[in-house]
Amino acid sequence: MKKYALVLSGLLMASAQFAQADECTFDLNSNDAMQFDQKAITVSKTCKEFTLNLHHTGKLPKTVMGHNWVLSTTADSKAVASDGMAAGAANEYLKPNDARVIAFTKIIGGGETASVTFPVSKLKDGEAYTFFCSFPGHVAIMAGTLNLK
Template identity: 35%
Template sequence: MRTILRSLFVLFLLAGLTALGAQTTLAYDTDPEPIRVVIEPDGNQMLFAQDEFTAKAGQEITLVFKNTATSPAMVHNVVILNDNDDATINRVGQAALTASDNEYVPEDDAIIGATALAKPGETVEVTFTAPSEPGKYSYVCTFPGHYSMMRGTLTIQ
């Protein structure tokens, strides 16, 4: 009788664990964890010290721009674009010249995220969702005259 009771106990225990495992699998969250990326300028040059970073498709990204430059002329922002095309970068960079009222961030469908301008010593950030398609995407500084040199690449896996 004891053997039968033990066998039934083990059987019910295994059935319960199997059901629990099935529930865990069904409830599994496949969304990638949010990430935080810190970018700085390369000294007083019009270059990003971190000119590339990687994220997963659809991942929430908080991009922190820490302006460590010391020259008062080195005001920067970070504008993330939805492609890696030079024509898009040039169009957005040129349009930024007339967008001083919006911190040199023009209205353009290619922009998926943008920080505010940061003077030397300031830190700004923006949170955005990474593109859903794997590939390479650009980020640039759109302060007048900077976009041609101050570029980076966001790689989406």
């Protein structure tokens, strides 16, 4: 019985260390129904960098049901999305060199993955952040909050 308790204890410690080491990375799924599987992301202040991995679990191509992940302040999010639609697909539906965009992934289609890593120093205490998909028409449904804790 002691042997099993030791093994279980070791596994719990290893999983806690893994969770700690992984707090600076987040996996987010998107699908053909224009949905992210999470509406909130928490970034630890202890992270120097944060990596977002976007997975498109659907089947449709990016020209029909493309998704990306864009981060801006909540105050800027609607304007960033609006300007992005005008920028078009060639620019990932984002205005080129838009200083309001903190981080973003490229547009991906079904079965694809994209990642972005950015310095946590770009985030400020007390600021409200929104993440969203800038593919035309998606921002109304595909959006959530990012919190610095």
